[in-house]
Amino acid sequence: MAVDRERVAAVVRDLLEAIGEDPERPGLKQTPQRVAEAYAEFFSGVGEDAGAPLERTISVSRGPAPGTLPSGAVMLRDIRFRSMCEHHLLPFAGYAHIAYLPGEQVVGLGALPRVVDILAARPQVQERLGEQIADTIAGSIDTRGVLVVLDASHQCVTMRGGRQPDASTVTIAARGELSEPAARAEIVALLTGHA
Structure with missing residues (x-):
């Protein structure tokens, strides 16, 4: 639409x-x-299929490096995003950090930022955005687990009300094997640069 x-x-x-x-x-x-x-531009993701960028997968066992099965997570950090808070129609912006434990499929790394872009280009709240990103990845490719960490600054916090210009909000969405806090601790540290 x-x-x-x-x-x-x-x-x-x-x-x-x-x-x-x-x-x-x-x-x-x-x-x-x-x-x-x-x-x-801001709302171009309304009605767009966020799973579409993940339709082209690469087989891990039959792909370009068949003898190289990943034993750990595939991680992409510092995906810049911006969205509009649905409560005040003010922008929020920050970084998405994504990790997934591949099963038989992986996707090109450029597909993950596109998923973020599509879902962020809608009236949003940060908590739901992270959950939608995790659900889209978990539902579109064969993963054993997905972790999405969003760190964003909200203009409804920085420009109005309490006016906290340095405040940022961090949310975590996890699926599968990465739903357990102990299982995701190392990955959260690597994704957020605190390892």
Whole structure:
């Protein structure tokens, strides 16, 4: 489902009037269209299949390195993401760190950031975003376990209310063998750079 840019622009124009501004003044005249274009980008993941990037898998036993079966986790750290908090429609941004224990399949590493991008490009809360990433990976490829750590700064915390500019929020979502805290401790340390 594509964002209705004309409708967003009309709502932004109404919003500007509602806060006492003149949407016809030079600095604001193009704002409704600019916000509509930005929202089309920010919410491009609505309705998109987050599992699609994981459709092309590589067989571990019959793939490019058949004699090399991974004995541990495949990890990708520092995947930059940004999303919009569904409570205030303010941005939050940070890093996703992903690990999975492969079964018979692995995916190209570029597929994991694409999953994050699709799921983050929706009205979100960080806790659900991590759970959705973990569910998508666990449900799309053969894994023995999945771990997703998100570390993000939320503008609803940094710019309003308590105004804590240095605060960040860390969430963890785990599936399979990595659901047990003892099993994931080493991986969390490696993913977050605290090993």
